[in-house]
Amino acid sequence: MAKINIAVLASGRGSNFKSIVDEINAGRCDAEVKVLVTNNPEALAITTAQSNGIPVEVLQRKQFASREEMDTRIKETLDRYGAELVVLAGYMLILKGKDLLESYKNKIINIHPALLPAFPGADAQAQAYEYGVKISGVTIHFVDKSLDAGPIIYQEAVDVSGCRGPEDVAARILEIEHKAYPKVVDTFSRGRYVVEGRRTRFVKEN
Numbered sequence: 658m659a660k661i662n663i664a665v666l667a668s669g670r671g672s673n674f675k676s677i678v679d680e681i682n683a684g685r686c687d688a689e690v691k692v693l694v695t696n697n698p699e700a701l702a703i704t705t706a707q708s709n710g711i712p713v714e715v716l717q718r719k720q721f722a723s724r725e726e727m728d729t730r731i732k733e734t735l736d737r738y739g740a741e742l743v744v745l746a747g748y749m750l751i752l753k754g755k756d757l758l759e760s761y762k763n764k765i766i767n768i769h770p771a772l773l774p775a776f777p778g779a780d781a782q783a784q785a786y787e788y789g790v791k792i793s794g795v796t797i798h799f800v801d802k803s804l805d806a807g808p809i810i811y812q813e814a815v816d817v818s819g820c821r822g823p824e825d826v827a828a829r830i831l832e833i834e835h836k837a838y839p840k841v842v843d844t845f846s847r848g849r850y851v852v853e854g855r856r857t858r859f860v861k862e863n
């Protein structure tokens with residue numbers, strides 16, 4: 658199959674975005690980033706985009722009367738750049754627009770730094786640390802109107818025993834995120850995920 662056209666949505670540091678760009682550049686992820694969409698004009702992710710010739714669209718909450726309106730503009734932007742897959746990489750706003758979520762149903766993915774359904778929402782690594790779990794991990798899932806509860810595509814466990822604080826947990830998990838996310842994006846160039854209820858099943862295409 659041909660490489661897949663992706664759009665990335667990021668709000669901050671953008672290390673997952675960078676890991677995807679690096680793997681694309683190394684020829685190990687068969688995708689092309691058509692656009693970076695960010696709600697934060699200060700996002701470090703912008704630097705990665707610029708140094709790789711990737712167009713950047715800044716869409717800030719304050720430009721719009723409502724979140725619905727903002728998400729409609731995001732949808733129009735994704736359409737305009739021909740996104741076949743939308744990759745959330747540290748995008749800090751919950752997608753709410755009905756139009757966006759329906760048009761891109763099972764085409765938006767997110768990475769979460771815990772083994773869902775454990776520790777959804779913000780500060781998953783701190784939640785895991787406070788709870789005292791020995792194993793946490795990474796979940797990559799489809800995005801729907803729920804909070805971190807869309808159908809799961811990929812999970813990987815991470816040993817967090819012996820971590821000395823939430824930052825330690827976050828660092829161990831982030832290392833695995835950077836390997837997992839480009840690999841999962843790459844799978845979308847080789848097939849598709851059939852969603853049956855809560856379950857996903859990968860179907861290879863050529």
Ligand code: GRF
Pocket residue numbers: 667669670671672673674746747748768769770831834
């Ligand atoms: C990552 O921990 C990711 O799992 C979560 O937000 C963080 C983003 O980090 N969704 P970065 O901006 O990719 O460095």
